[in-house]
Amino acid sequence: MYKKTKKTANKTAAALAVILAAAVIAGCSQSTEREDNSMSDMPETSPTEAVTTTSSTEAETLTPVSYPCEYLTEELHCTYDETDIFGTLYTPDNGREKHPAVIFSHGYNCIGNDMQDIATHLAKNGVLTYTFDYCGGSTRSSSSGDSVDMSIETEQDNLRHVIDMITEMDNTDSEHIYLYGESQGGFVAALTGAEIPDKIAGMFLIYPAFCIVDQWLAMDPETMTEPFDFMGGMKLSKVFYDGVPRYDVYEHIKAFTNPVIIYQGDKDPVVNVSYANKINEAFSDSELIIVEGAGHGFGGKDRILVRDGVCRFFSDRALNA
Numbered sequence: 416m417y418k419k420t421k422k423t424a425n426k427t428a429a430a431l432a433v434i435l436a437a438a439v440i441a442g443c444s445q446s447t448e449r450e451d452n453s454m455s456d457m458p459e460t461s462p463t464e465a466v467t468t469t470s471s472t473e474a475e476t477l478t479p480v481s482y483p484c485e486y487l488t489e490e491l492h493c494t495y496d497e498t499d500i501f502g503t504l505y506t507p508d509n510g511r512e513k514h515p516a517v518i519f520s521h522g523y524n525c526i527g528n529d530m531q532d533i534a535t536h537l538a539k540n541g542v543l544t545y546t547f548d549y550c551g552g553s554t555r556s557s558s559s560g561d562s563v564d565m566s567i568e569t570e571q572d573n574l575r576h577v578i579d580m581i582t583e584m585d586n587t588d589s590e591h592i593y594l595y596g597e598s599q600g601g602f603v604a605a606l607t608g609a610e611i612p613d614k615i616a617g618m619f620l621i622y623p624a625f626c627i628v629d630q631w632l633a634m635d636p637e638t639m640t641e642p643f644d645f646m647g648g649m650k651l652s653k654v655f656y657d658g659v660p661r662y663d664v665y666e667h668i669k670a671f672t673n674p675v676i677i678y679q680g681d682k683d684p685v686v687n688v689s690y691a692n693k694i695n696e697a698f699s700d701s702e703l704i705i706v707e708g709a710g711h712g713f714g715g716k717d718r719i720l721v722r723d724g725v726c727r728f729f730s731d732r733a734l735n736a
Contacts, residue, residue: 477511480736484509486538493547493573493580500573501557502527502547505538506586507735514543515591515616515734516581517725520574520600521546522624522712524553524649530597533722540726541735545581549573549600554649562649563642566658567627570603578607578614590616591734595725597621598686598711605694606664609671617674619725622683622711625690631659665697675701676728678721680709 485508493500507514517537519530527546534544549570550560560569574594582589593616596604601623608615639653660667675698679691688705695703704724709717729735 477736480509480511480541482509482541482730482735483539484541486535491545493577495576497559498550498573498576499559500547500550500577502545502577503531503534505534505544505546507538507541507543509541509735511541513586513588514541515593515729516543516545516587517593517595517619518574518577518581519544519546520570520594520596520604521549521552522598522600524555524647525597525600526553526555526557530595532718533595533725536722537726537729540730542726542729543581543587545577547573547577554647563652564654565651566655567599567603567606567660568658569654570599571607574603574607575611578611582614589614593617593619595619595621596623598624599627602627605668605671605675606660609668612671612673615671615673617728618671618676619721619728620675620677620694621713621721622679622686623677623691623694624686625664625694626686628659628664631656632661665693668694668697669699672699674728676724677701677703678706678713678724679703680706680711680713680717682708683711685711 487506487508489504489506491502491504493502517534519527519534521527521529526548530546534546537544548556548558549565550556550558550573551562551565552558552570554562558573578592578594581587582592592614594604594608596602596618598621601620602625604618605620605623605625608618634656636653636656639656642650642652645651645655677691677695679686679688681688691703691705695701704720706713706717706720713721
């Protein structure tokens with residue numbers, strides 16, 4: 416079960432909940448807790464015939480597309496300075512020269528491939544997608560860098576360069592670049608999208624970990640003289656603490672006025688639902704979908720709900736036509 420909260424002008428701000436001292440910032444590393452969601456087991460959405468518009472002569476002449484379609488998979492690295500970001504590009508093979516695009520940001524100690532199920536589903540439905548590994552973002556990362564050098568700041572830097580790369584590709588519709596982020600990746604995506612609202616057409620935030628600020632700034636940096644294990648055996652350092660935003664993150668994201676869809680479990684022990692409410696208050700054009708009974712790291716029907724909801728966003732607006 417789930418319920419939607421649509422933005423209204425007279426909403427009251429939700430109070431911040433008390434942060435659990437042991438709260439984690441992952442969202443996909445607990446893959447063993449999910450139901451089996453392999454592509455072969457996931458139901459496809461009903462084939463949709465793309466809608467042609469009457470506002471453009473070019474659109475009128477395009478042959479309608481029926482989905483799902485085939486897609487191409489390509490290893491694609493984003494490199495700059497001494498940084499090498501490993502990623503995978505999924506391109507729809509639907510006869511279109513340009514596609515709307517979604518860039519995926521993974522959670523703490525996760526990798527881009529953990530979101531392959533949603534990325535490939537979107538590609539089958541006419542949306543170009545790109546998953547990548549944040550530098551130092553996981554013990555399984557195929558990108559350069561070490562986890563002790565990773566922080567919110569370094570991940571934002573990675574994401575900015577990835578956005579530039581995808582935007583400049585010939586087969587990308589640069590007017591329709593979207594960000595998708597889970598947990599810490601949702602936090603990073605939200606902060607970054609708010610910096611460049613003219614480049615990002617919308618965002619999909621899945622249990623975004625805005626709790627990171629409260630959690631980390633409550634810690635004692637004097638205890639961080641040496642690298643330390645944090646959640647799942649990944650080593651962090653004071654670099655992460657230093658990279659936590661010291662500004663008002665809720666005021667910061669108000670700069671983003673394009674559509675935002677937020678998915679949040681009401682039983683999430685990591686990111687309390689109060690954070691999702693406060694985020695929803697901050698954005699001017701957002702929709703909060705509370706997934707009843709869901710924790711942190713959606714599986715089974717909850718993950719399918721997200722997958723199909725994101726896909727439906729594009730088909731309802733004929734962005735994949």
